[in-house]
Amino acid sequence: MPESSTTLHLDGLQIETNSMVLLQATDVSIAAGKITVIVGASGVGKSVLLRMIAGLIDKQDSSIHWTGHVRLKTSDSRLSSRESSGKDTLSRSERRLLKGSPNSGGNVGVVFQQFALFDELTPAENIQFAIDHAAGKNTATTEPESLTSLQWLEELGVPALTPVAFLSGGQKQRLAIARTLAANPDVVLYDEPSSGLDAATGRQVASLIAKTHRKFGRTSVIVTHDYETMLGIADEVILFDSQSKSLQRIERQGWQQVPRRITAVTLPTPSKSQGRPAIARRTMARLESFLTQSGNAVLAGVTLPWTLRPNFPSWKWATRFFLHYLKLVGGISASIYLIIAGLIAGFTTTYFTFRFLPFRVYTQPLLIDELLSAIGFALYRVLVPVLATVLIAARCGAAVAADVGVKRYSGSVDAMRTFGIAPRLYLLIPIVAAMVVAVPWLEWLAFESARWISAVTFKVTHPEIGDFFWRQHFDARISESDGLLASEAFRWVMLKNLLCGVGSGVIGYYRGISPKRSASDVSQAITATVLWSTLYVLVVHFMIALLEF
Numbered sequence: 308m309p310e311s312s313t314t315l316h317l318d319g320l321q322i323e324t325n326s327m328v329l330l331q332a333t334d335v336s337i338a339a340g341k342i343t344v345i346v347g348a349s350g351v352g353k354s355v356l357l358r359m360i361a362g363l364i365d366k367q368d369s370s371i372h373w374t375g376h377v378r379l380k381t382s383d384s385r386l387s388s389r390e391s392s393g394k395d396t397l398s399r400s401e402r403r404l405l406k407g408s409p410n411s412g413g414n415v416g417v418v419f420q421q422f423a424l425f426d427e428l429t430p431a432e433n434i435q436f437a438i439d440h441a442a443g444k445n446t447a448t449t450e451p452e453s454l455t456s457l458q459w460l461e462e463l464g465v466p467a468l469t470p471v472a473f474l475s476g477g478q479k480q481r482l483a484i485a486r487t488l489a490a491n492p493d494v495v496l497y498d499e500p501s502s503g504l505d506a507a508t509g510r511q512v513a514s515l516i517a518k519t520h521r522k523f524g525r526t527s528v529i530v531t532h533d534y535e536t537m538l539g540i541a542d543e544v545i546l547f548d549s550q551s552k553s554l555q556r557i558e559r560q561g562w563q564q565v566p567r568r569i570t571a572v573t574l575p576t577p578s579k580s581q582g583r584p585a586i587a588r589r590t591m592a593r594l595e596s597f598l599t600q601s602g603n604a605v606l607a608g609v610t611l612p613w614t615l616r617p618n619f620p621s622w623k624w625a626t627r628f629f630l631h632y633l634k635l636v637g638g639i640s641a642s643i644y645l646i647i648a649g650l651i652a653g654f655t656t657t658y659f660t661f662r663f664l665p666f667r668v669y670t671q672p673l674l675i676d677e678l679l680s681a682i683g684f685a686l687y688r689v690l691v692p693v694l695a696t697v698l699i700a701a702r703c704g705a706a707v708a709a710d711v712g713v714k715r716y717s718g719s720v721d722a723m724r725t726f727g728i729a730p731r732l733y734l735l736i737p738i739v740a741a742m743v744v745a746v747p748w749l750e751w752l753a754f755e756s757a758r759w760i761s762a763v764t765f766k767v768t769h770p771e772i773g774d775f776f777w778r779q780h781f782d783a784r785i786s787e788s789d790g791l792l793a794s795e796a797f798r799w800v801m802l803k804n805l806l807c808g809v810g811s812g813v814i815g816y817y818r819g820i821s822p823k824r825s826a827s828d829v830s831q832a833i834t835a836t837v838l839w840s841t842l843y844v845l846v847v848h849f850m851i852a853l854l855e856f
């Protein structure tokens with residue numbers, strides 16, 4: 308059996324939330340190559356501790372504060388090379404997130420309670436993703452694994468052809484374990500691996516963890532309140548004591564007493580500020596969150612060009628995510644949506660302009676050619692761009708916010724971080740690139756539909772005049788003499804498309820990626836994206852119109 312030589316040290320660790328202390332300054336070492344089970348009552352802070360060890364809680368996090376250090380130490384000289392070989396793809400804020408944590412290069416893998424799998428990828432692709440991002444790592448385990456993704460699936464008994472969404476809870480759990488191990492981390496953290504499973508399945512999961520631990524040899528840490536299931540496979544047990552708020556190592560002879568020593572968490576008495584009327588508290592919290600998010604939005608806008616530098620760890624995966632987002636924002640449903648919008652705009656402008664022309668019998672013969680070129684001009688330069696980009700901002704911005712929000716809520720974004728990958732690389736940049744490609748395409752579809760229906764409408768309402776006349780005048784002020792693509796009009800339209808598309812994608816991304824504690828946070832992110840991105844698009848059109856005309 309290969310054995311990990313990596314010990315995990317928690318030095319002077321103190322963790323508190325805004326309302327209570329979870330852990331008093333604590334020093335603990337977690338033995339290399341062993342299974343350590345951390346048990347504690349529900350709500351004592353086990354998941355927060357695990358997220359902290361995994362480098363997923365920023366020291367500047369507004370709701371959880373921690374001090375102290377988490378260190379990985381190998382018994383040979385390989386640690387230093389591991390630390391310096393961590394893939395440097397993280398943005399400044401993400402590097403700050405991992406500062407003080409050992410997980411800057413994917414050294415600590417996490418099997419998340421909610422599995423945190425990528426639903427849009429197949430089971431094999433989920434594992435390949437981990438393998439590709441573990442490649443080149445100088446491992447501290449004695450035998451680096453070189454299984455292929457299909458071998459991992461076979462090893463853990465996960466069906467290769469079933470989409471991730473259709474796997475059972477137990478199969479997802481096994482896939483999550485396989486994916487974490489495939490990334491070749493030194494330390495594997497398991498977050499409540501038996502939660503939500505019946506007793507028999509919980510025991511199966513425990514023996515699977517023991518089996519993979521024996522076979523692949525990592526330092527394993529299981530955080531659980533299900534001591535009955537997990538004590539059976541433990542080498543070491545640490546109690547997260549809710550009274551003393553400390554981590555206490557329990558010697559083997561004391562394990563039988565663990566159930567008695569797990570005591571329910573005492574909820575904190577409300578502090579003075581919490582004693583304020585609920586409405587005042589909620590209003591203050593909302594105002595604070597609004598100001599923080601507005602500040603973050605301005606900062607994100609200013610640093611965007613730097614954030615978008617494409618230093619991908621793998622172009623293959625960047626392309627894979629780009630294609631996912633291209634389908635999401637520019638696929639069939641979005642295309643049909645924009646075609647319908649174009650048809651409505653083209654029909655209404657053409658039909659109603661002539662239908663409600665004042666003193667029609669006299670004015671139409673005089674104005675008909677001018678009116679047609681004005682309709683063409685207005686549709687091309689203003690109406691279709693405004694309509695299309697507003698609809699795209701709402702439809703595609705919401706799709707982006709929903710996709711990223713669900714990834715955030717389900718833990719997939721955290722999973723990416725534990726592989727040492729900044730989410731901006733495979734989420735933000737592919738989203739922006741997909742918008743840059745999709746928005747001109749969707750706008751073109753909308754305009755061509757408007758143009759076509761305008762011709763049909765004119766032909767039906769003016770059968771005596773005919774096609775040629777319509778074409779001659781509708782296009783008169785669109786393409787000008789230097790050809791459509793080289794024309795100034797085209798450049799203005801493209802500028803509006805790109806500004807609106809990129810902005811809507813960025814708003815959707817940042818709304819989606821902000822912390823999500825419940826499903827309603829995801830729906831709020833979607834609503835806010837629709838609101839802010841449509842408003843942003845209208846402002847862009849207004850500002851550009853001032854320059855353009």
Ligand SMILES: Nc1ncnc2c1ncn2[C@@H]1O[C@H](COP(=O)(O)OP(=O)(O)OP(=O)(O)O)[C@@H](O)[C@H]1O
Pocket residue numbers: 324325329347348349350351352353354355356370371531532
């Ligand atoms: N992001 C956060 N901001 C503020 N408080 C938090 C946050 N996450 C967790 N808490 C609080 O920290 C405490 C510990 O939560 P945690 O989820 O770690 O408990 P746990 O021991 O894992 O419980 P369980 O076994 O029921 O999952 C809870 O009171 C929780 O409300």
